[in-house]
Amino acid sequence: MTRYYLRSLIGSNEVCFVGLIETMIEDNSIIEVDRLIGSDWDFFHFPAMGKSGGLLVLWRRDITQFEVCMTMDQAIIGRSILPNQQKWFVAILYANKNYYTRRLMWNSIGSMISSDIPVIMGGDFNYCLDESEKGGRRFSYSVGAQEMADFLVDNDLHDLGFVGPRYTWSNNKSGNNKIWVRLDIILMNSEGLRLAPLATVKYLIRLALDHCSLLLNLTPVSPRPGSRWLRFEDIWMTYPITRKLVWKNWTKNDYGQPNEVLNQKCSRTLKVLFFWSRNKLKELGELKL
Known part of the structure; x- marks a missing residue:
């Protein structure tokens, strides 16, 4: 079978x-x-x-x-x-x-x-x-x-x-x-x-x-619907663990022109926060003020 x-x-x-x-x-x-x-x-x-x-x-x-x-x-x-x-x-x-x-x-x-x-x-x-x-x-x-x-x-x-x-x-x-x-x-x-x-x-x-x-x-x-656009959520800042996630991903080495490096850092960090919130904060909408 x-x-x-x-x-x-x-x-x-x-x-x-x-x-x-x-x-x-x-x-x-x-x-x-x-x-x-x-x-x-x-x-x-x-x-x-x-x-x-x-x-x-x-x-x-x-x-x-x-x-x-x-x-x-x-x-x-x-x-x-x-x-x-x-x-x-x-x-x-x-x-x-x-x-x-x-x-x-x-x-x-x-x-x-x-x-x-x-x-x-x-x-x-x-x-x-x-x-x-x-x-x-x-x-x-x-x-x-x-x-x-x-x-x-x-x-x-x-x-x-x-x-x-x-x-x-x-x-x-x-x-x-x-x-x-x-x-x-x-x-x-x-x-x-x-x-x-x-x-x-x-x-x-x-x-x-x-x-x-x-x-x-x-x-x-x-x-997937909505997968192209990621939006920063203010509530992420209220969780101490997000500071560690941001620091870990922002301090990675990137290469290219200054604007390219900035885009790479922003994109990578935002994706990490998004996937973390999707799995750890399933009721994010209810927690918003």
Whole structure:
């Protein structure tokens, strides 16, 4: 079932890169990959421990390239060259539930991220950062959630949002025991947003899985309504964290004529504030004076 679904998804959306998490496979071979996805794909597999975990990334060798830079049981990290020759830092995550173990992942990835290189990071983060992203049980802003939020700010990473189901995972129980959570997200840094300002993420219906599949489109055919014009909101100034966001993005090196440098700084900083507010201040309209 999964094989046919994956092939259908790839064929319908011209997918050139796939990340699979929690494969629960200890060993893999090119023959098995050919059966799964076809003969035009290369892959890298991080094996599962018994029947737990496992990560697999696959890419179309004829139109894209991927170089693995670091692997661990929680992530596969590498550099990808897309069909348009853009070079991206890509990380596929399956974050551990233990925040001590997750801290190792945050530190390892953070040490590799550069503000000059576009970043795509996606997968199962095993935490949500907002009460609106959880249903069926009370939301708790734990130490792990705080460390994840700090990681996003420190590394200039922004949730792209989504179109589709509200939650990406369910424990498939019934009644009062049922839980829904948005655990799976895709992030981009400011440089990535500059190169792909109209990027969209679609959550697909769960099929034979307990998680939704995520589909990232860097170049949608038509722009989203209202996506061309971003407007500064005065209320952003009332949140201390925005000072850090502005300072981090304004102090980056830009090149060109003075007016070009100013435009680059303004555009980058405004986009960062916009994506931050869209994900953290969902009720911004109600907060306006």
